[in-house]
Amino acid sequence: MSELIDFLIVAVVLVAIGVYGLVVKRNAIRMLFSIEIIANAANLTLVAFSRGIPNAQGQVFALFSIAIAAAEVAVGLGLIIVAYRLYKEVDVAEYKSLKG
């Protein structure tokens, strides 16, 4: 039987991988992947604590968080497409000006 701390350690490892991706990668789509991995680790922590207490609120928050993440991905990909049209590039190092 697995315990609470096992899930938390997996979440910590996922957050660390996401931070590594955000720091190292310069591809905008890959940075979005990293953000998704971090958000999923947060959801895993919420549901793990909700099972450990046990209390339904953690699961409710996880559901809301998943829905918000879906909205965030939609807007983020729209921004990436606009930036790609302007610069013909998905490398964030090339996005140098805020000019439209």
Next chain:
Amino acid sequence: MADPVFIAVAVLTVGSAIIALETKELIYGAIALAICMMGIAGFFLLLDAPFVAMFQIAVYVGAVAVLIIFTVMLVNTQGLFTSKEDRKRKAAGITLMLIMIASLGTLLIVSGLNQHQAGFDLPPIDIKALGQQMLTYYAPVLVILGLTLAGSIIAALALARREEVEQQPNERTD
């Protein structure tokens, strides 16, 4: 000690998360990200939260992964490969990752969470309680969440719209 199913799901999730960030081609990375989300859904099943697991599969694997794959297809081929990666920055990133894992992991193990017997042997949360919470106490949040989703979808559509199409001469006579 953790059971073998947990270890298998953990290896699948962490491994595919690493593959999603490290593979050369972006489309394989998107597929690996979808597999990582499936692994998280497996964790939710292990935590006796089947409704959240179902939601996770429907939203992340069904919608987000497909959206990312379509965006990868829209971006042309030279943007799909991660070019020129600074070796020094990569080493610094891996060091930062290992420091984060070590420090937070030590904090978790020292914190005494593993001595405290959590309620994993208590009965799991009933799905009825979940629905009751969402429709009574959290009902305003649910409404605002729906409005947020609608607004963000409209915003994404407005962002991704091509404006040159409208500026082309209109040949219809109306």
